[in-house]
Amino acid sequence: MIPFPAWLDTARLAELVTALSFGTLVVYFVRRARSGVDIQIRRIPGLEAVEEAVGRATEMGRPILYCPGLDSMDEVATVASMNVLGQVARRVAEYETPILVPNRDPFVMTVAQQVVREAYAAAGRPDLYREGDVYYSTYSQFGYAANVCGTMMRTKPATNFYIGKFYAESLVMTETGNATGAIQIAGTDSDAQLPFFICSCDYTLIGEELYAGSAYLSREPLLLGTLRAQDMAKVAAIAILLLGSLLAAAGAFDSRAYLPG
Amino acid sequence: MKQTGPLLFGFVIGMIMFLQYFIPQPPFTVAYSLVLDWKQVVFGVSLILGVLSLLRFHGLRIRGRVSGWAYSVVAIVGFALVVGAAILQGTETGGYPWFFRTIQSPMQSTMFSLLAFFVASASYRAFRARTVHAALLLAAGVIVMLGRVPVGEFLAFSLGDQRISIPAISTWILDVPNLAAKRGILIGVGLGMTATALKILLGIERTYLGKSS
Amino acid sequence: MNGNERQPGGWIDRLTRIDRRIIFLGVAIAVATPVLVPMGLPVKPTRESIDFFNAIDTLQAGDVIVFSFDYGADVRAELDPMSVAIWQHCFEKDLRIVALTLYPDGVGIAEQVMGPIAEQFGKEYGVDYVFLGYNADWSGTMLRMGESFRKTYPVDQYGRSTAEIPLLDHADRFADTPLLISLASSAYAEWWVTYVGGKFGQKIVTGNTAIQAVLIYPFYQSGQVLGFLGGLKGASEYEALTGRPGAATRGMDSQSTGHVLMVLFILLGNLAYFAPRRRRGSSGTGRTA
Numbered sequence: 001m002i003p004f005p006a007w008l009d010t011a012r013l014a015e016l017v018t019a020l021s022f023g024t025l026v027v028y029f030v031r032r033a034r035s036g037v038d039i040q041i042r043r044i045p046g047l048e049a050v051e052e053a054v055g056r057a058t059e060m061g062r063p064i065l066y067c068p069g070l071d072s073m074d075e076v077a078t079v080a081s082m083n084v085l086g087q088v089a090r091r092v093a094e095y096e097t098p099i100l101v102p103n104r105d106p107f108v109m110t111v112a113q114q115v116v117r118e119a120y121a122a123a124g125r126p127d128l129y130r131e132g133d134v135y136y137s138t139y140s141q142f143g144y145a146a147n148v149c150g151t152m153m154r155t156k157p158a159t160n161f162y163i164g165k166f167y168a169e170s171l172v173m174t175e176t177g178n179a180t181g182a183i184q185i186a187g188t189d190s191d192a193q194l195p196f197f198i199c200s201c202d203y204t205l206i207g208e209e210l211y212a213g214s215a216y217l218s219r220e221p222l223l224l225g226t227l228r229a230q231d232m233a234k235v236a237a238i239a240i241l242l243l244g245s246l247l248a249a250a251g252a253f254d255s256r257a258y259l260p261g
Numbered sequence: 262m263k264q265t266g267p268l269l270f271g272f273v274i275g276m277i278m279f280l281q282y283f284i285p286q287p288p289f290t291v292a293y294s295l296v297l298d299w300k301q302v303v304f305g306v307s308l309i310l311g312v313l314s315l316l317r318f319h320g321l322r323i324r325g326r327v328s329g330w331a332y333s334v335v336a337i338v339g340f341a342l343v344v345g346a347a348i349l350q351g352t353e354t355g356g357y358p359w360f361f362r363t364i365q366s367p368m369q370s371t372m373f374s375l376l377a378f379f380v381a382s383a384s385y386r387a388f389r390a391r392t393v394h395a396a397l398l399l400a401a402g403v404i405v406m407l408g409r410v411p412v413g414e415f416l417a418f419s420l421g422d423q424r425i426s427i428p429a430i431s432t433w434i435l436d437v438p439n440l441a442a443k444r445g446i447l448i449g450v451g452l453g454m455t456a457t458a459l460k461i462l463l464g465i466e467r468t469y470l471g472k473s474s
Numbered sequence: 475m476n477g478n479e480r481q482p483g484g485w486i487d488r489l490t491r492i493d494r495r496i497i498f499l500g501v502a503i504a505v506a507t508p509v510l511v512p513m514g515l516p517v518k519p520t521r522e523s524i525d526f527f528n529a530i531d532t533l534q535a536g537d538v539i540v541f542s543f544d545y546g547a548d549v550r551a552e553l554d555p556m557s558v559a560i561w562q563h564c565f566e567k568d569l570r571i572v573a574l575t576l577y578p579d580g581v582g583i584a585e586q587v588m589g590p591i592a593e594q595f596g597k598e599y600g601v602d603y604v605f606l607g608y609n610a611d612w613s614g615t616m617l618r619m620g621e622s623f624r625k626t627y628p629v630d631q632y633g634r635s636t637a638e639i640p641l642l643d644h645a646d647r648f649a650d651t652p653l654l655i656s657l658a659s660s661a662y663a664e665w666w667v668t669y670v671g672g673k674f675g676q677k678i679v680t681g682n683t684a685i686q687a688v689l690i691y692p693f694y695q696s697g698q699v700l701g702f703l704g705g706l707k708g709a710s711e712y713e714a715l716t717g718r719p720g721a722a723t724r725g726m727d728s729q730s731t732g733h734v735l736m737v738l739f740i741l742l743g744n745l746a747y748f749a750p751r752r753r754r755g756s757s758g759t760g761r762t763a
Contacts, residue, residue: 106311142372
């Protein structure tokens, strides 16, 4: 029988405490949200613009292009993108506007097809869903970008969404979208690509604003509660950072001793 | 069961992967190894899924004579040629490496090189010092751009008896304000990832089942 | 979005509306000219490159390292010179290399880098280096390799059983390798740090495209990454440190002129943006937002 202390890797105790604390926060705020407490989110311009962007496409009689990013479903940004896609697709179904969703990853394509199909069904227009509109493009990064650019030049969408994880191909797509005169809304946690999106898109969701997207658009209590828990955890992290910085500055401990290796 | 099964499965596997990180003993380590093995199988299958989807998409476009269907013919013919070459001649010699060296590699490099042109036009159009923040961003961008190339070494000024070059300022910008901002974003994104992972574990987040919120 | 108000006529007004194609042509000329007329600008290694170099240079002959080609054909111009310089340095020091790739097209790239350099230094496959190949599941691969390279890759890229490869007798998991090198064009470098550096304590150095290199600073400053090379400049610095100037060093001239031209375009655009406003201000009509 292995003695109890040997069961736990004590070198990772700090991470365990952090994970459990954060989990407790999430559970607490989700329960609070479920009990009916109103949770406020500050205004996020990029998400406020979704309704306007869909309406614009409807008026112009042109489709909407939605790029869910280049990574697979194990990437949090892609999960967040699918949530936003569901909300966008619901509005698109209500307005009867076509939506095109090119995918780089086959898993993501399958999920996106399901999300869009369900959104159309929820809006009472399952007949409008066309499977060919949510399609697999190619796994090649720039092949995907070329496909998206070609689609933009041919179909001239009124609104382009770039929501998810992006890499170097982002500017190629957004500049092409700019040339076609589309409204562009981007959202990513890839901070290397944020400057390019900010330069070339009308609205950009930065980092966690993307994760907040589905909570913001749906106003679902469970999601709002998790968002509040994230914010509280960030407050705690800031407090610990400040305390640690002050103590290190006062020489209370040698911070170099904690560097890896 | 259609809904509950995947959620339960996700919870169990997620908890195993979570617990094995802190409890390095069997049965967690054994379960962990098994999960990793199955993960590899699933990824392999997903590639097949992607190929079938690609063929189906282009096949439908050709059959329906949709606008641009000729490009779909090119895609399918290219696919058949590369796969055929790999099967008949192997992947080390013959057509397969030739396709990579002669067609794929130059094409991908060409697409990537377009970025240089797009960055120039985006910078010209968008980098305007309209506000104080924009002006600071502009100044930092110009300094870092010049500091990251050899010509920056020739751009310097004296402060007292110290020579301060553009690369030195560029290094400071990357080491201090850039690092601070990156760390802040990393911490925020990390918390967001943890929250999303927790939501998936607890079944609050069901997007992977095709259910949007 | 632009917010400029158009003044009738004038060259300054035209400066605010330069056709994109003129900009593209300017960039093409700026980048191509040094290729035809090299300037030979000197390259000064930075602290990050020196640390990367030292991480390899301080290893002992016979040490086994892991090298991951985590990039595709699109960024070969930036990362191939790094790969070549590093492999030459490693073989010069008689280090042994376990190579792999997390990109499907990394296989072709790896073979084009490894083969000629191994031949140049008289290195034998299976003894001095091995190529494990591509595995679709990148996170599983990273985690699994911490337990066993052989279990993660039962066969190498060429179908040979890894149980029969002599090199892997000396190194079958990260604990046996003093260093891991990842050349990455995406977030794989960060994932190596997170999954492998964090879980197995593996020492890591990374080579990245210029865009991705900016993201590595937090990991470098905290010591999670011992050193890194950023883009073509990083590759040229490494070539300077190893004393083998190559493609990266030649490319720095073009990069210099390209950057200078971009800065000029930005300054021109701002000059054109502000000039009409100053004219309106002096005529007493006030400044627009």
